[in-house]
Amino acid sequence: MYNSIGDKFSKRANEIRRSPIRELLKLITKPEIISFAGGIPDPTLFPAYLIEEATKTILRxxxxxxxxxxxxxxxxxxxxxxxxxxxxxxxxxxxxxxxxxxxxxxxxxxxxxxxxxxxxxxxxxxxxxxxxxxxxxxxxxxxxxxxxxxxxxxxxxxxxxxxxxxxxxxxxxxxxxxxxxxxxxxxxxxxxxxxxxxxxxxxxxxxxxxxxxxxxxxxxxxxxxxxxxxxxxxxxxxxxxxxxxxxxxxxxxxxxxxxxxxxxxxxxxxxxxxxxxxxxxxxxxxxxxxxxxxxDEHIKKLVSVYREKREYMLNVLNKYMLPLNLPDLNWTRPDGGLFLWMTLPAYMDTELMFPRALEKKIAYVKGCAFHYDNSGKNTMRLNFSYPTMDSIDEGIRRLSQVIAGEIRK
Ligand SMILES: Cc1ncc(COP(=O)(O)O)c(C=O)c1O
CATH class of the missing domain: 3.40.640.10 (Type I PLP-dependent aspartate aminotransferase-like (Major domain))
Structure with a gap:
């Protein structure tokens, strides 16, 4: 066993930060968790058959x-x-x-x-x-x-x-x-x-x-x-x-x-x-x-499915978040991509809240992870491409309960 190996790592290696998202993704692979965390595509849309055909062609x-x-x-x-x-x-x-x-x-x-x-x-x-x-x-x-x-x-x-x-x-x-x-x-x-x-x-x-x-x-x-x-x-x-x-x-x-x-x-x-x-x-x-x-044909299909998911996510957010009646709770309405961004009342902390979200079997990424100065404590990133429509509804419902539990009386 080479015990002193830790002393040999370069300054650079010691400075490299572990990615909180990569670490989080390891945590939330359990199927019962509804994840809004990863920035990942809907796996049911991967064009496996087209890849198989292209692979056969190039190998031949x-x-x-x-x-x-x-x-x-x-x-x-x-x-x-x-x-x-x-x-x-x-x-x-x-x-x-x-x-x-x-x-x-x-x-x-x-x-x-x-x-x-x-x-x-x-x-x-x-x-x-x-x-x-x-x-x-x-x-x-x-x-x-x-x-x-x-x-x-x-x-x-x-x-x-x-x-x-x-x-x-x-x-x-x-x-x-x-x-x-x-x-x-x-x-x-x-x-x-x-x-x-x-x-x-x-x-x-x-x-x-x-x-x-x-x-x-x-x-x-x-x-x-x-x-x-x-x-x-x-x-x-x-x-x-x-x-x-x-x-x-x-x-x-x-x-x-x-x-x-x-x-x-x-x-x-x-x-x-x-x-x-x-x-x-x-x-x-x-x-x-x-x-x-x-x-290009595949991308057209992605756009049509993700457009629906984005729309659905925004509707479901209205359905569950507006009744909380929190004027400082808002979210972006993206024209594309895979994410929207939610800002909570300033006194809430999405890092401290995360264990409560995990208890309810949902996951998001805390906003401070995207701020080099660790600010943005009351923000979070929500992905809408990965979860199914049913999970979007159920997951946002649970998220609204988690946020409700944080409201200062
Ligand atoms: C803005 C941005 N740049 C780069 C990447 C890296 O993606 P990849 O290495 O898969 O191309 C991502 C992935 O989420 C991203 O969101």
Whole structure:
């Protein structure tokens, strides 16, 4: 037994934070628990049959390619499919050196940290923001400037205000602004067009990079699509991440990054020492599904099912929460994505409340987990894609009872 192994871990290893959500997901796998916690797709919708067909095709037609190591940059045929798709869907025109296939978005967030962040550097993030992004940047020693959100997404006007208070050297240490513009995780809100433009202006003025993370962009159920920041900004100002986790399946671990050639090249070099390449096998399956249009058809189906679930969740919230008659209890009405965000009266604490929720066999994610400064004690994230309609009704009914038990008399 090597007893002193604990002394050998690097400072970095000691600083890496355990993800409360990953830990929570281990806790709530019991079937009797109704979970609004994970940011996970409805497993009954996974296109297993289509994957089976695509797998047969690639194994029959090109086993020597899909079972071999591949280029770190990603399979060129997949890249060409994605380039066409970006042009068709978002009017974004890029060449093959401006795109990198990644082992889903979490890897891209980590690689962005790896190539940009030195210990003590700063990242501007939403308050709240995606926990996995915060964790990845923190593990490279990032410090954060938090910008509150409202129903139109990040309050970009407050970025200006914060920057005004900083010295030039402090602004230099800001490596990027991390923003999830469409149906943000966790808050479900969307950055308005006006704010996207303003954000670009601020980034230009202070020479800052924008990291745009768009996992939910294609899951829109309501209102019109707003152009990606990548399209609105001059070339080089924005790095955009996309993942197939939410629109295909997370088990494939597939995503990609769009950025200027110099950033993509640095990411490629960093990825070489991370995993050599994203599995050519899964890339081959995705490529097959994109070529025949099967994935786009699948996404249409997802959108129609999730649209209904979102609607149902909002109705059920009205049904059970309004009778509580708590003026400070409110929730967001997302135009897409997988989550909504609930704010409770300021004296309530969703972390302290959690054991009571578990007793009633329901789970959510406490809001403070998404705040780098541990604020947001009276907030929680609720997912509506994973539970069935019946569980949504029953789970929200139980949640209303838990909240009722917290009311100060
Ligand atoms: C905003 C955001 N970025 C990135 C990810 C990472 O997803 P994946 O690694 O599955 O692509 C998630 C997952 O929930 C997310 O919500």
């Amino acid at each position: 037609e090109e086993p020597e390619k899909v079972l071999q190591y591949g280029p770190t940059e990603g399979d060129i045929r997949l890249k060409m499919e994605l380039i066409k798709r970006q042009q068709r869907r978002n009017n974004i025109k890029i060449n093959e050196d401006e795109i990198l296939i990644t082992t889903a978005s979490q890897q891209a967030l980590d690689l962005m940290g790896k190539i940009f962040i030195d210990s003590g550097d700063t990242v501007i993030v939403g308050l709240p923001s995606y926990l996995g992004g915060l964790g990845a940047f923190h593990s490279y020693g990032a410090e954060f400037i938090g910008i509150p959100l409202d129903e139109d997404g990040m309050r970009v006007d407050l970025i200006e205000e914060k920057l005004k208070k900083l010295k030039k050297e402090q602004i230099k240490k800001i490596k990027f602004i991390y923003v999830i513009p469409d149906f943000q995780n966790p808050a479900g809100v969307t950055l308005s067009l006006e704010r996207r433009k303003k954000l670009i202006k601020i980034a230009k003025k202070h020479d800052l990079l924008i990291l745009e993370d768009t996992p939910y962009r294609e899951l829109r159920y309501w209102n019109k699509s707003i152009p990606p920041i990548f399209l609105l900004a001059p070339r080089g100002r924005v790095v955009t991440l996309f993942t197939f986790s939410k629109v295909f399946c997370p088990g494939m671990r597939l995503g990609y990054v769009l950025g200027s050639e110099n950033v993509i090249d640095r990411l490629v070099v960093a990825k070489q020492s991370t995993d050599l390449c994203t599995p050519p096998f899964t890339q081959g399956i995705l490529c097959e599904m994109l070529k025949g249009g099967a994935l």
